[in-house]
Amino acid sequence: MKKLALIGCGGIGAYHLDHFLQFKDLSLAGFCDVTVERAEGFAKKAGQGRAFADYLDMYDEVKPDMVFICVPPTCHGNIEFETIKRGIPFFVEKPVALDADLTREMAARVKERGLIAASGFQCRYDNINDAAKTYIAGNTVLTVQASRVGGIPEVPWWRNKFTSGGQLVEQTIHQMDMLRYLLGVEPDTVYSVAGRGWIGQKECPGYFTDDLSTTLITFKNSVTATMMTGCYAKNGVAWESKMSFGARDSRMDYVLCDSVTVYTEGNKAAAGKSASVIKGDGVQDKDSGEYTEITRSDVDFGLLCDRTFVDAALSGDASKIRSPYEDACKSVLFTLACNRSMKSGCPEKVVY
Ligand SMILES: NC(=O)c1ccc[n+]([C@@H]2O[C@H](COP(=O)([O-])OP(=O)(O)OC[C@H]3O[C@@H](n4cnc5c(N)ncnc54)[C@H](O)[C@@H]3O)[C@@H](O)[C@H]2O)c1
Known part of the structure; x- marks a missing residue:
């Protein structure tokens, strides 16, 4: 063996x-x-x-x-x-x-x-990605709004940006990677600002990292995205790790490791098109006619x-x-460019 x-x-x-x-x-x-x-x-x-x-x-x-x-x-x-x-x-x-x-x-x-x-x-191995990729292939996405907010992980090296890279590099990198994977396009420029000072040494000894950061990303096809991430949430008051992909007449909410929900305009054609290409539970609002299609994560x-x-x-x-390793390195370099931007205070090119 x-x-x-x-x-x-x-x-x-x-x-x-x-x-x-x-x-x-x-x-x-x-x-x-x-x-x-x-x-x-x-x-x-x-x-x-x-x-x-x-x-x-x-x-x-x-x-x-x-x-x-x-x-x-x-x-x-x-x-x-x-x-x-x-x-x-x-x-x-x-x-x-x-x-x-x-x-x-x-x-x-x-x-x-x-x-x-x-x-x-x-x-990348979640079944919801089939629905997400189908949506992205069939709709022109203009912009993405994304976030991840949670608490501070237990491992001691996480609390210091020198040993963890900070939340965006260590944790939220999953979503940054999924942005590349789902959009199928590479990031061009990032502008990141970080916030500190809400979590102190008394509360978390050895804590020397950002409490939160917000990043503006431009992709090479002119799609723009924002990613807000924070580790300040106490007592489980976290946000779901959601990324909303916006097109002119539809929207997709992608919740990491959980579900994909597609909202389409209220006409029958759009609803029918959506239902035929995306598996899951479909719901149509009686008053607005808005059609919602949900695909849930059901694989390990x-x-x-x-x-x-x-x-x-x-x-x-x-x-x-x-x-593959080489591709994973690109997601790391993407998030390291964000760290560079936090430091320089300027937009930074993503360089592979
Ligand atoms: N894919 C995911 O969703 C996911 C989730 C959690 C952690 N991670 C990543 O996994 C990595 C490890 O995280 P963790 O939470 O398991 O950390 P951890 O501190 O719990 O475990 C790391 C282990 O590596 C050992 N180690 C360190 N240097 C070593 C060396 N040279 N040789 C042998 N052992 C060595 C440490 O003693 C420790 O036991 C991090 O990069 C983290 O970002 C990924």
Whole structure:
């Protein structure tokens, strides 16, 4: 059986392990964490595999056929370069790095080696994307309004922008990535402003990051978008991660990992057209005639994302991977341009 290894046995590592336990055609051969007790805990849960504190030892001894890299954002670079050198197909969690030059260098080396590599943008595997893409193909989208507001994640590295990249780069990158994926066009320019000062040291020791930011994005096809994101919400008073795509005579609300709702004008032709191309529950308002079509998320997209990479590594055919490494690097560079803009106070070009 082919051997899978995992580096970084923390929160997201556990999420992937739950998926691996459903894959009966693989040997879960090695788990690595600098805190070796975590790796031992994973091996125990898997009921197989060895624990390591150093990935080089794991590579030398286990000789994995594929690896999942699930370390914090600042821990990238050496692991990937060694993995590429050894020609091991890898899946790496987003964001692939916090440094633009490092991101480009790693992408170039993966390409040069022709290695199968993917990143953890699992939202790309959600079934709601079929409805969203159908809508975008059939309607001229002019603008997008998007947001994500929640609380502060538990992991200590998240609270410092130097170690997390900030919320837009670490978390809201899922939506920034989906904007690229759904619109099928690249961003051109971003202008981002950040706000701080509402969350203090007393409330959250070690907190040195933005409480919120708002970004104006122009895409290469002249579509404009805004993305507001914040981690200030207390007691679960979060917003849904919604992106509203506006066309002249229709609108699509895309709620990440949840649903797609399409609103069309009240005439029968529009309603009929919408109903025939988009699956889901249709509702027509009796008074206004406005037609609403809803598609709900009903697949385990995280599981699909992992399995797609595993299948690619097993077969050597990467064509089904929806978030290839080089493309994931572009989403990172997109969000890093936003950070540059927050710092410079000026609009910044997105440079890949
Ligand atoms: N795709 C998603 O939806 C999603 C969700 C959560 C986190 N993430 C991403 O996953 C990454 C990890 O996040 P997390 O929440 O699991 O963090 P975490 O802190 O819970 O876990 C990271 C683990 O990596 C280990 N580690 C660090 N450097 C290492 C090294 N050189 N070798 C071996 N182990 C090392 C740490 O000891 C820790 O156990 C982050 O980049 C985060 O953005 C993605």
